[in-house]
Amino acid sequence: MAITIAAIRGVSSGIRATRDVSEARAVAAPARLEWRVAHVVSVRDETPHARTLVLDVPQWPGHRAGQHVDVRLVAEDGYQAQRSYSIASAPESPNVELTVERLDDGEVSPYLCDVLQPGDGLEVRGPIGGYFVWEIAHGGPLLLVAGGSGIVPLMAMLRHHAAAPREISARTAVRLLYSARTADDIIYANELGRLAEAREVDVQYTLTRTAPADWTGHRRRIDRPLLEHVAWPAAEGARAFVCGPTPLVEHVATLLVELGYDPLQVRTERFGPTGP
Numbered sequence: 042m043a044i045t046i047a048a049i050r051g052v053s054s055g056i057r058a059t060r061d062v063s064e065a066r067a068v069a070a071p072a073r074l075e076w077r078v079a080h081v082v083s084v085r086d087e088t089p090h091a092r093t094l095v096l097d098v099p100q101w102p103g104h105r106a107g108q109h110v111d112v113r114l115v116a117e118d119g120y121q122a123q124r125s126y127s128i129a130s131a132p133e134s135p136n137v138e139l140t141v142e143r144l145d146d147g148e149v150s151p152y153l154c155d156v157l158q159p160g161d162g163l164e165v166r167g168p169i170g171g172y173f174v175w176e177i178a179h180g181g182p183l184l185l186v187a188g189g190s191g192i193v194p195l196m197a198m199l200r201h202h203a204a205a206p207r208e209i210s211a212r213t214a215v216r217l218l219y220s221a222r223t224a225d226d227i228i229y230a231n232e233l234g235r236l237a238e239a240r241e242v243d244v245q246y247t248l249t250r251t252a253p254a255d256w257t258g259h260r261r262r263i264d265r266p267l268l269e270h271v272a273w274p275a276a277e278g279a280r281a282f283v284c285g286p287t288p289l290v291e292h293v294a295t296l297l298v299e300l301g302y303d304p305l306q307v308r309t310e311r312f313g314p315t316g317p
């Protein structure tokens with residue numbers, strides 16, 4: 042049995058992902074929130090800093106758009122590192138896709154982005170979460186606000202919307218405001234461009250660091266005038282999902298409530314401590 046050993050900064054010994062998937066599957070527990078060993082089917086670079094892992098998870102019970110999984114890495118000395126990653130794929134997809142942004146000083150994300158390869162095994166647990174979820178049956182209008190990798194669970198919602206029968210998705214209008222540092226940091230740019238061709242999906246970007254000379258999108262951090270410009274008026278009764286770095290999420294959620302959104306309809310997911 043081959044075993045992956047990856048040096049992880051700050052960890053005395055290597056982190057191990059299970060490489061022999063067939064053996065690992067035999068011991069993977071079937072219960073819903075037990076750890077299972079997923080099989081990496083393929084990887085896809087989304088940006089210079091973000092990679093999608095396409096996973097085949099045995100006995101996957103299915104998920105709802107917006108849910109996440111826990112990922113666990115185990116070192117030879119028993120040290121464990123565990124992180125949460127949102128599910129990027131639609132519930133309709135046969136595989137579970139995770140999109141991970143590499144933090145250069147991080148413990149887990151460099152391993153997932155740089156070391157893990159097709160054929161490797163990866164321990165996952167889930168799906169987790171029942172609050173930050175959206176189903177086509179919930180209807181709209183829908184406001185999605187993302188900062189950085191916070192786009193990931195919102196992408197699952199957009200993909201779920203796109204997978205619905207046309208007569209249903211056409212009744213559910215969606216607006217996405219996506220804040221990224223630079224144009225190169227926009228995850229799923231091509232797919233978002235295609236989705237935006239649908240009349241009921243509006244995609245707007247704002248870049249917070251540098252923008253190309255021909256950039257026609259917004260060029261600042263999300264503030265009240267920008268949100269007023271992009272968001273549905275409160276009277277429309279939209280559901281809002283806000284995801285990304287903690288300061289962005291708290292700022293946007295506060296602004297939406299100030300703009301008259303029902304706090305119960307503003308759902309948030311916080312990924313980490315810094316902003317784009």
Ligand SMILES: Cc1cc2nc3c(=O)[nH]c(=O)nc-3n(C[C@H](O)[C@H](O)[C@H](O)COP(=O)(O)OP(=O)(O)OC[C@H]3O[C@@H](n4cnc5c(N)ncnc54)[C@H](O)[C@@H]3O)c2cc1C
Nearest residue numbers: 124125126127140141142146147148149150190193312313
């Ligand atoms: C519910 C949930 C879903 C998530 N989904 C995703 C996802 O889909 N894609 C994704 O890339 N990440 C996601 N995250 C974040 C992820 O769990 C990790 O926190 C992230 O990958 C960093 O882990 P690390 O071990 O590489 O860094 P760590 O070793 O934990 O941290 C390294 C350094 O980066 C800082 N840091 C930690 N997390 C972040 C962050 N998110 N942003 C900026 N700085 C940070 C730390 O303060 C520290 O200075 C999610 C988090 C939660 C709670």
